[in-house]
Amino acid sequence: MDAPAPSSARGDWRAVHDEALRRIGAREWPPGAVIPSETELADEFGCARATVGRALRELAAAGLVERRRKAGTRVAVSPTRHARLAVPLIREEIEAAGAVWSYALLGAEERPAPPHIRARMAGAERLLHVAAVHFADDRPFVLEERWINLAIVPEAARPGVFATESANEWLVRNAPFAEGELSLFAEAAEPAEAKALGLAPGAALFVTERLTRSPDAPITFARLSYAPGRRMRLEI
Amino acid sequence: MDAPAPSSARGDWRAVHDEALRRIGAREWPPGAVIPSETELADEFGCARATVGRALRELAAAGLVERRRKAGTRVAVSPTRHARLAVPLIREEIEAAGAVWSYALLGAEERPAPPHIRARMAGAERLLHVAAVHFADDRPFVLEERWINLAIVPEAARPGVFATESANEWLVRNAPFAEGELSLFAEAAEPAEAKALGLAPGAALFVTERLTRSPDAPITFARLSYAPGRRMRLEI
DNA sequence: AAGTGGTCTAGACCACAAT
DNA sequence: TTGTGGTCTAGACCACTTA
Numbered sequence: 001m002d003a004p005a006p007s008s009a010r011g012d013w014r015a016v017h018d019e020a021l022r023r024i025g026a027r028e029w030p031p032g033a034v035i036p037s038e039t040e041l042a043d044e045f046g047c048a049r050a051t052v053g054r055a056l057r058e059l060a061a062a063g064l065v066e067r068r069r070k071a072g073t074r075v076a077v078s079p080t081r082h083a084r085l086a087v088p089l090i091r092e093e094i095e096a097a098g099a100v101w102s103y104a105l106l107g108a109e110e111r112p113a114p115p116h117i118r119a120r121m122a123g124a125e126r127l128l129h130v131a132a133v134h135f136a137d138d139r140p141f142v143l144e145e146r147w148i149n150l151a152i153v154p155e156a157a158r159p160g161v162f163a164t165e166s167a168n169e170w171l172v173r174n175a176p177f178a179e180g181e182l183s184l185f186a187e188a189a190e191p192a193e194a195k196a197l198g199l200a201p202g203a204a205l206f207v208t209e210r211l212t213r214s215p216d217a218p219i220t221f222a223r224l225s226y227a228p229g230r231r232m233r234l235e236i
Numbered sequence: 237m238d239a240p241a242p243s244s245a246r247g248d249w250r251a252v253h254d255e256a257l258r259r260i261g262a263r264e265w266p267p268g269a270v271i272p273s274e275t276e277l278a279d280e281f282g283c284a285r286a287t288v289g290r291a292l293r294e295l296a297a298a299g300l301v302e303r304r305r306k307a308g309t310r311v312a313v314s315p316t317r318h319a320r321l322a323v324p325l326i327r328e329e330i331e332a333a334g335a336v337w338s339y340a341l342l343g344a345e346e347r348p349a350p351p352h353i354r355a356r357m358a359g360a361e362r363l364l365h366v367a368a369v370h371f372a373d374d375r376p377f378v379l380e381e382r383w384i385n386l387a388i389v390p391e392a393a394r395p396g397v398f399a400t401e402s403a404n405e406w407l408v409r410n411a412p413f414a415e416g417e418l419s420l421f422a423e424a425a426e427p428a429e430a431k432a433l434g435l436a437p438g439a440a441l442f443v444t445e446r447l448t449r450s451p452d453a454p455i456t457f458a459r460l461s462y463a464p465g466r467r468m469r470l471e472i
Numbered sequence: 473a474a475g476t477g478g479t480c481t482a483g484a485c486c487a488c489a490a491t
Numbered sequence: 492t493t494g495t496g497g498t499c500t501a502g503a504c505c506a507c508t509t510a
Contacts, residue, residue, distance in 0.1 A: 011479060025412045037495065048481045053496075069488045070495045080322050083418050085470065087317040176261045182319050184468040186422035186442035204440035206422035210472075232420040234321065236446075247498060273476065284500045289477075306476045306508040 016045050016055035024064060024075055034074045035065070083234040087182070087210075090134045090142060090168050090224070099136035106131040106196065108162050110150065117147055120211055121218040124149040128156050130167045133196055140197040143225040144168060152219050168222075171212070175219050180212040184232075189225070197227050206230055252281055252291035260300060260311055270310045271301070319470040323418070323446075326370045326378060326404050326460070335372035342367040342432065344398050346386065353383055356447055357454040360385040364392055366403045369432055376433040377466070380404060382458040388450055404458075407448070411455050416448040420468075425461070433463050442466055 023029045035041075038056065042049040056073055059065045063082055067073045094101040108130045113121070121127065128148040134141045146167050148156045153174060155161070161170060187207050194201040206226040212219045259265045271277075274292065278285040292309055295301045299318055303309045330337040344366045349357070357363065364384040370377045382403050384392045389410060391397070397406060423443050430437040442462040448455045 013479080021413060039495085048483095049496095050482090050498095051480065053498090054479090056496090067496060068490095069497075070490050070493080071488095072495060078325070078328060079412070080324050080328075081413075083321045083323055085319045085321045087319055087472065089314070089316075092314060092316075176315070177257060180472045182470040182472055184420065184442070184470075185466065186440040186462075186464065188440045188464075202438065202440075204422040204424045204438075206420070206442075212472075226422070228422065228424075230421065234418040234420075236323065236416045236418055236448075249498080275476090284502095285477095286479095286501090287499065289479090290498090292477090303477060304508070305478075305506065306474080306510090308476060 012047055013051045013054040016052055017058055020055060020059060029075050031075050032077050034072045037072060081236055083236045085234055089172060090166065094134065094136045094141060097136065102135040102138065103166050104133050105162050106133065110157065113147055117221060121147060121149060121221055123217050124151060126150040130162055132166060140227055143193055143196050144222065146220055146222040148220045149218055152214055152217055171220055178212045178214060178219055180210060183209045193225050199227065204228055248283055249287050249290040252288055253294055256291060256295060265311050267311050268313050270308045273308060317472055319472045321470050325408060326402065330370065330372040330377060333372065338371045338374065339402055340369050341398055342369065346393065349383055353457060357383060357385060357457055359453050360387060362386040366398055368402060376463055378463065379429055379432050379461040380458065382456055384456045385454055388453055388455050407456055414448045414450055414455055416446055419445040429461050435463065440464055
């Protein structure tokens with residue numbers, strides 16, 4: 001880390017990062033405390049300030065420290081762990097499990113949305129409702145129910161768009177990188193859901209609700225109801 | 237972005253980042269394609285290579301591009317979206333919702349684990365089993381069932397450790413920053429679970445199973461069964 | 473052998489917010 | 492006003508991987 005820097009297999013910033021992590025874990029830098037400035041740490045570790053900056057930036061991204069100009073860097077009060085959750089295409093999720101994907105469109109029509117949908121898609125006048133089931137090896141895998149804001153993606157109203165390609169994929173292609181919110185919960189299957197998925201009413205469904213927004217207006221609200229047995233796996 | 241750099245409210249690397257994002261979304265850089273090298277892009281944007289590097293590093297962290305030395309940077313074949321999931325302490329989750337947290341220990345004793353637990357905690361000889369319910373405003377919120385590897389955290393066997401502090405918090409304090417796997421799914425409540433949570437058997441539970449590992453051996457396996465109504469919310 | 477990303481440095485200027 | 496983080500630069504050396 002000195003003079004010409006004797007090469008660094010793992011990167012010097014990692015050494016600083018790991019040592020900072022150790023001090024936080026060992027309560028040498030207790031929760032809420034201000035840690036030394038970049039300049040001081042650079043001095044201590046004998047490296048450039050940018051290297052310390054890199055290390056602390058990673059810690060901040062992980063939520064372990066909070067940084068503010070002039071105020072300095074302080075250890076987060078409650079260093080919460082985070083996990084990264086992939087939001088894959090349904091088809092890819094099924095194929096990744098080694099199964100054959102297929103798909104049945106139940107309906108696609110413009111229709112007035114129920115109040116709780118209207119509330120979440122405020123500003124959307126005309127909404128297209130799409131319902132479909134995705135199958136893994138011909139067994140029902142997930143029920144997709146979706147509302148699409150026709151003001152933002154009017155092409156979705158073209159007849160036959162969702163005959164072979166699911167709304168799931170169509171929207172990823174046509175509205176990529178959109179922001180949004182995701183909500184995960186368990187719910188007993190309603191009779192209609194149970195029927196669509198070939199289950200008994202009341203079965204425990206894993207449900208994800210996802211609202212996708214463009215900067216100006218909501219794009220789509222999707223509810224995916226997964227048949228029992230599906231697990232969402234994450235690394236921490 | 238030229239000569240003395242006319243200051244940058246948002247950072248020049250963001251400009252490069254956003255333009256790259258646009259080109260990926262617009263399929264000017266189609267999935268799987270190799271994009272220009274850092275040097276070429278630095279030339280195009282009139283900035284230093286490090287600035288381009290920063291932009292592309294963020295895109296790589298987001299999973300939108302893949303980078304390999306010599307091979308270059310290519311657009312991911314299927315640019316999957318990711319969401320960040322916070323794994324909070326149960327007490328903090330309840331208090332964040334404005335409710336009062338309380339806690340009842342159902343039992344804590346060393347006991348042989350069933351086969352499916354032994355399989356996931358390979359190498360752990362002596363296991364402590366802990367069961368407890370967390371309440372929000374005196375209503376059952378989640379059932380915590382946990383197996384702890386006594387070889388790694390022998391202090392957990394001390395009598396009375398989990399009387400007032402939950403195993404959840406105790407382990408966060410005593411084994412911070414551990415790696416692991418997280419699994420989310422829905423399941424119908426078993427009779428014993430239903431009773432502990434005050435529900436009818438078969439109720440739809442939101443379940444998380446989490447295995448925490450130290451570099452050498454498993455530390456703990458926890459199953460959290462949430463009463464209906466609990467939602468896990470994420471930003472995308 | 474050669475070209476790409478990965479990292480480090482020393483210095484600089486700036487934005488921001490606490491004082 | 493001042494001290495902190497945020498960013499940029501120009502150059503350098505290295506690691507890795509493909510050719």
